[in-house]
Amino acid sequence: MAPGLSIAIAEKRFGSAPPLFSDFRLEVAPGSILALLGPSGIGKSSLLRLLAGIDRDFSGTIAIDGVAADRAPMPGFVFQDARLLPWLSARDNVLLAAPALGAPAAKALLDQVGLGGRGPDFPAQLSGGMQRRAALARALAANPGLLLLDEPFVSLDAALAAEMRALLARLIAANQPSMVLVTHDAEDAARLADRAVVLAGRPAAIFADLALSVPQAERDEAQVAEYRRRLDALAKGPA
Numbered sequence: 063m064a065p066g067l068s069i070a071i072a073e074k075r076f077g078s079a080p081p082l083f084s085d086f087r088l089e090v091a092p093g094s095i096l097a098l099l100g101p102s103g104i105g106k107s108s109l110l111r112l113l114a115g116i117d118r119d120f121s122g123t124i125a126i127d128g129v130a131a132d133r134a135p136m137p138g139f140v141f142q143d144a145r146l147l148p149w150l151s152a153r154d155n156v157l158l159a160a161p162a163l164g165a166p167a168a169k170a171l172l173d174q175v176g177l178g179g180r181g182p183d184f185p186a187q188l189s190g191g192m193q194r195r196a197a198l199a200r201a202l203a204a205n206p207g208l209l210l211l212d213e214p215f216v217s218l219d220a221a222l223a224a225e226m227r228a229l230l231a232r233l234i235a236a237n238q239p240s241m242v243l244v245t246h247d248a249e250d251a252a253r254l255a256d257r258a259v260v261l262a263g264r265p266a267a268i269f270a271d272l273a274l275s276v277p278q279a280e281r282d283e284a285q286v287a288e289y290r291r292r293l294d295a296l297a298k299g300p301a
Protein backbone atom coordinates (compact mmCIF):
# COMPACT_ATOMS: atom_id res chain seq x y z
CA MET A 63 0.00 0.00 0.00
CA ALA A 64 2.84 2.41 0.80
CA PRO A 65 3.99 4.21 -2.35
CA GLY A 66 7.48 5.15 -3.48
CA LEU A 67 8.35 8.77 -4.24
CA SER A 68 10.48 9.97 -7.10
CA ILE A 69 11.51 13.63 -7.04
CA ALA A 70 13.32 15.28 -9.94
CA ILE A 71 12.90 19.04 -9.70
CA ALA A 72 14.52 20.90 -12.58
CA GLU A 73 13.77 24.21 -10.87
CA LYS A 74 11.60 25.64 -8.12
CA ARG A 75 11.71 29.33 -7.32
CA PHE A 76 9.39 31.95 -5.88
CA GLY A 77 9.22 35.02 -8.14
CA SER A 78 12.60 36.54 -8.86
CA ALA A 79 14.26 35.08 -5.74
CA PRO A 80 17.15 32.67 -6.35
CA PRO A 81 15.86 29.13 -6.92
CA LEU A 82 15.12 27.00 -3.86
CA PHE A 83 15.78 23.84 -5.85
CA SER A 84 17.70 23.37 -9.07
CA ASP A 85 18.31 19.93 -10.56
CA PHE A 86 17.29 18.34 -7.26
CA ARG A 87 16.75 14.59 -7.11
CA LEU A 88 15.55 12.35 -4.30
CA GLU A 89 14.08 8.85 -4.35
CA VAL A 90 12.11 7.58 -1.37
CA ALA A 91 11.55 3.83 -1.16
CA PRO A 92 8.06 2.45 -0.42
CA GLY A 93 7.54 2.14 3.33
CA SER A 94 10.45 4.43 4.13
CA ILE A 95 10.27 6.87 7.06
CA LEU A 96 12.34 9.78 5.81
CA ALA A 97 13.28 12.66 8.09
CA LEU A 98 14.06 15.87 6.24
CA LEU A 99 16.33 18.24 8.14
CA GLY A 100 18.06 21.51 7.35
CA PRO A 101 18.18 25.15 8.38
CA SER A 102 15.15 27.39 8.48
CA GLY A 103 14.24 28.73 5.05
CA ILE A 104 16.07 26.00 3.11
CA GLY A 105 12.83 24.80 1.48
CA LYS A 106 11.64 21.81 3.54
CA SER A 107 7.99 22.93 3.76
CA SER A 108 8.06 23.98 0.11
CA LEU A 109 9.22 20.49 -0.85
CA LEU A 110 6.35 18.94 1.16
CA ARG A 111 3.82 21.13 -0.66
CA LEU A 112 5.28 20.05 -4.01
CA LEU A 113 5.09 16.40 -2.92
CA ALA A 114 1.46 16.87 -1.87
CA GLY A 115 0.63 18.35 -5.27
CA ILE A 116 -0.60 21.52 -3.50
CA ASP A 117 2.06 23.61 -5.27
CA ARG A 118 2.31 22.81 -8.98
CA ASP A 119 4.47 25.78 -9.91
CA PHE A 120 7.81 24.12 -10.67
CA SER A 121 9.61 22.50 -13.56
CA GLY A 122 10.50 18.82 -13.45
CA THR A 123 8.61 15.78 -12.22
CA ILE A 124 7.46 14.54 -8.85
CA ALA A 125 5.87 11.11 -8.99
CA ILE A 126 4.12 9.00 -6.39
CA ASP A 127 4.20 5.38 -7.51
CA GLY A 128 4.77 6.69 -11.02
CA VAL A 129 1.81 9.12 -10.98
CA ALA A 130 2.42 12.89 -11.04
CA ALA A 131 1.96 14.30 -7.53
CA ASP A 132 -0.91 16.58 -8.56
CA ARG A 133 -2.83 13.60 -10.00
CA ALA A 134 -1.90 10.97 -7.39
CA PRO A 135 -4.18 10.23 -4.41
CA MET A 136 -3.83 13.06 -1.87
CA PRO A 137 -1.38 12.18 0.89
CA GLY A 138 -2.23 12.59 4.54
CA PHE A 139 -0.77 15.98 5.46
CA VAL A 140 -0.08 17.29 8.95
CA PHE A 141 0.70 21.00 8.92
CA GLN A 142 2.82 22.85 11.49
CA ASP A 143 -0.35 24.12 13.14
CA ALA A 144 -3.17 21.59 13.44
CA ARG A 145 -5.39 23.56 10.99
CA LEU A 146 -8.63 21.93 12.05
CA LEU A 147 -11.77 23.66 10.84
CA PRO A 148 -13.07 25.36 14.02
CA TRP A 149 -16.75 24.99 13.13
CA LEU A 150 -16.56 21.21 12.75
CA SER A 151 -16.22 18.63 15.53
CA ALA A 152 -13.06 16.52 15.72
CA ARG A 153 -15.00 13.65 14.13
CA ASP A 154 -16.30 15.82 11.29
CA ASN A 155 -12.80 17.22 10.66
CA VAL A 156 -11.66 13.62 10.17
CA LEU A 157 -14.68 12.82 7.97
CA LEU A 158 -14.11 15.89 5.82
CA ALA A 159 -10.77 14.38 4.73
CA ALA A 160 -12.48 11.11 3.77
CA PRO A 161 -16.28 11.45 3.55
CA ALA A 162 -16.70 7.81 2.48
CA LEU A 163 -15.04 6.63 5.68
CA GLY A 164 -18.21 6.70 7.79
CA ALA A 165 -18.64 7.66 11.43
CA PRO A 166 -17.57 4.30 13.00
CA ALA A 167 -14.23 4.33 11.13
CA ALA A 168 -13.67 8.00 12.02
CA LYS A 169 -14.29 7.10 15.67
CA ALA A 170 -11.84 4.19 15.38
CA LEU A 171 -9.17 6.57 14.06
CA LEU A 172 -9.80 9.00 16.91
CA ASP A 173 -9.51 6.06 19.32
CA GLN A 174 -6.19 5.15 17.67
CA VAL A 175 -4.73 8.60 18.40
CA GLY A 176 -6.01 8.57 21.99
CA LEU A 177 -9.03 10.79 21.43
CA GLY A 178 -11.68 8.17 22.14
CA GLY A 179 -14.84 9.91 23.28
CA ARG A 180 -13.70 13.36 22.10
CA GLY A 181 -15.12 13.04 18.58
CA PRO A 182 -18.08 15.38 19.21
CA ASP A 183 -15.81 18.11 20.66
CA PHE A 184 -14.93 21.20 18.63
CA PRO A 185 -11.25 22.13 18.19
CA ALA A 186 -11.54 24.98 20.72
CA GLN A 187 -12.57 22.41 23.34
CA LEU A 188 -9.38 20.40 22.75
CA SER A 189 -5.90 21.17 24.07
CA GLY A 190 -3.09 21.96 21.60
CA GLY A 191 -1.77 18.39 21.94
CA MET A 192 -5.24 16.93 21.34
CA GLN A 193 -5.65 19.11 18.24
CA ARG A 194 -2.37 17.69 16.89
CA ARG A 195 -3.71 14.19 17.54
CA ALA A 196 -6.91 15.02 15.68
CA ALA A 197 -4.81 16.36 12.79
CA LEU A 198 -2.93 13.04 12.74
CA ALA A 199 -6.23 11.13 12.66
CA ARG A 200 -7.38 13.33 9.78
CA ALA A 201 -4.15 12.63 7.87
CA LEU A 202 -4.60 8.88 8.39
CA ALA A 203 -8.19 9.17 7.17
CA ALA A 204 -7.04 10.96 4.02
CA ASN A 205 -4.32 8.46 3.17
CA PRO A 206 -2.81 6.00 5.65
CA GLY A 207 -0.26 4.88 3.03
CA LEU A 208 1.51 8.23 2.53
CA LEU A 209 1.95 10.74 5.33
CA LEU A 210 3.66 14.11 4.97
CA LEU A 211 4.33 15.73 8.33
CA ASP A 212 5.58 19.30 8.70
CA GLU A 213 7.10 19.79 12.16
CA PRO A 214 4.26 17.91 13.85
CA PHE A 215 5.69 18.39 17.37
CA VAL A 216 6.81 22.02 17.12
CA SER A 217 5.81 24.20 20.09
CA LEU A 218 4.71 21.20 22.18
CA ASP A 219 6.43 20.92 25.56
CA ALA A 220 9.05 18.17 25.92
CA ALA A 221 6.73 15.68 27.66
CA LEU A 222 3.94 16.15 25.12
CA ALA A 223 6.39 15.91 22.21
CA ALA A 224 7.71 12.62 23.63
CA GLU A 225 4.14 11.33 23.97
CA MET A 226 3.37 12.33 20.37
CA ARG A 227 6.55 10.67 19.09
CA ALA A 228 5.55 7.45 20.85
CA LEU A 229 2.07 7.71 19.33
CA LEU A 230 3.54 8.27 15.87
CA ALA A 231 5.85 5.26 16.32
CA ARG A 232 2.78 3.12 17.11
CA LEU A 233 0.90 4.48 14.09
CA ILE A 234 3.91 3.77 11.84
CA ALA A 235 4.09 0.18 13.15
CA ALA A 236 0.33 -0.30 12.63
CA ASN A 237 0.04 1.31 9.17
CA GLN A 238 3.52 0.81 7.63
CA PRO A 239 3.23 4.03 5.59
CA SER A 240 5.72 5.88 3.48
CA MET A 241 6.41 9.07 5.39
CA VAL A 242 8.28 12.31 4.97
CA LEU A 243 8.78 14.01 8.32
CA VAL A 244 10.08 17.59 8.17
CA THR A 245 11.73 18.51 11.43
CA HIS A 246 14.39 20.77 12.91
CA ASP A 247 14.87 18.34 15.80
CA ALA A 248 17.38 15.49 15.42
CA GLU A 249 15.52 13.73 18.25
CA ASP A 250 12.48 13.19 15.98
CA ALA A 251 14.65 11.64 13.30
CA ALA A 252 16.67 9.53 15.76
CA ARG A 253 13.51 8.08 17.30
CA LEU A 254 11.29 7.63 14.25
CA ALA A 255 13.10 7.66 10.91
CA ASP A 256 14.93 4.96 9.01
CA ARG A 257 16.62 7.53 6.78
CA ALA A 258 17.58 11.16 7.35
CA VAL A 259 18.35 13.65 4.60
CA VAL A 260 19.97 16.96 5.54
CA LEU A 261 19.54 19.83 3.09
CA ALA A 262 22.02 22.71 2.79
CA GLY A 263 22.69 25.68 0.53
CA ARG A 264 20.71 27.64 -2.02
CA PRO A 265 19.67 26.08 -4.26
CA ALA A 266 19.23 23.31 -1.70
CA ALA A 267 21.35 20.21 -2.14
CA ILE A 268 21.52 16.96 -0.19
CA PHE A 269 24.35 17.61 2.26
CA ALA A 270 23.97 14.28 4.10
CA ASP A 271 21.93 11.13 3.54
CA LEU A 272 22.09 8.87 6.57
CA ALA A 273 20.62 5.37 6.87
CA LEU A 274 19.36 4.76 10.42
CA SER A 275 19.64 1.04 9.95
CA VAL A 276 18.76 -0.23 13.45
CA PRO A 277 15.01 -0.88 13.18
CA GLN A 278 12.95 1.69 15.07
CA ALA A 279 11.43 -0.89 17.43
CA GLU A 280 14.89 -2.21 18.37
CA ARG A 281 16.51 1.13 19.23
CA ASP A 282 17.47 1.55 22.86
CA GLU A 283 18.21 4.93 24.43
CA ALA A 284 21.96 4.58 23.72
CA GLN A 285 21.25 4.00 20.01
CA VAL A 286 18.83 6.93 19.87
CA ALA A 287 21.47 9.14 21.54
CA GLU A 288 24.10 7.98 19.05
CA TYR A 289 21.85 8.77 16.04
CA ARG A 290 20.93 12.12 17.59
CA ARG A 291 24.60 13.01 18.09
CA ARG A 292 25.43 12.17 14.47
CA LEU A 293 22.42 14.05 13.14
CA ASP A 294 23.08 17.11 15.32
CA ALA A 295 26.60 17.25 13.87
CA LEU A 296 25.33 16.86 10.29
CA ALA A 297 22.49 19.35 10.80
CA LYS A 298 25.06 22.09 11.39
CA GLY A 299 25.66 21.85 7.65
CA PRO A 300 28.90 22.43 5.73
CA ALA A 301 31.73 23.96 7.80
Ligand SMILES: Nc1ncnc2c1ncn2[C@@H]1O[C@H](COP(=O)(O)OP(=O)(O)OP(=O)(O)O)[C@@H](O)[C@H]1O
Pocket residue numbers: 076082100101102103104105106107108109246
Ligand atom coordinates in the same frame (compact mmCIF):
# COMPACT_ATOMS: atom_id res chain seq x y z
N1 LIG B 1 4.43 31.25 -1.04
C1 LIG B 1 5.66 31.76 -1.00
N2 LIG B 1 5.97 32.89 -1.68
C2 LIG B 1 7.20 33.40 -1.67
N3 LIG B 1 8.24 32.85 -1.00
C3 LIG B 1 8.00 31.75 -0.30
C4 LIG B 1 6.70 31.14 -0.26
N4 LIG B 1 6.78 30.02 0.52
C5 LIG B 1 8.05 29.96 0.94
N5 LIG B 1 8.79 30.97 0.45
C6 LIG B 1 10.21 31.20 0.68
O1 LIG B 1 10.91 30.01 0.35
C7 LIG B 1 11.96 29.78 1.27
C8 LIG B 1 11.82 28.40 1.87
O2 LIG B 1 10.68 28.39 2.72
P1 LIG B 1 10.22 27.05 3.44
O3 LIG B 1 9.07 27.41 4.32
O4 LIG B 1 10.03 25.99 2.43
O5 LIG B 1 11.51 26.72 4.32
P2 LIG B 1 11.68 25.68 5.51
O6 LIG B 1 12.97 24.97 5.28
O7 LIG B 1 10.46 24.84 5.65
O8 LIG B 1 11.81 26.65 6.76
P3 LIG B 1 11.32 26.46 8.30
O9 LIG B 1 12.20 25.38 8.87
O10 LIG B 1 11.58 27.80 8.89
O11 LIG B 1 9.86 26.09 8.27
C9 LIG B 1 11.93 30.91 2.27
O12 LIG B 1 12.86 31.89 1.87
C10 LIG B 1 10.52 31.44 2.16
O13 LIG B 1 10.47 32.81 2.46
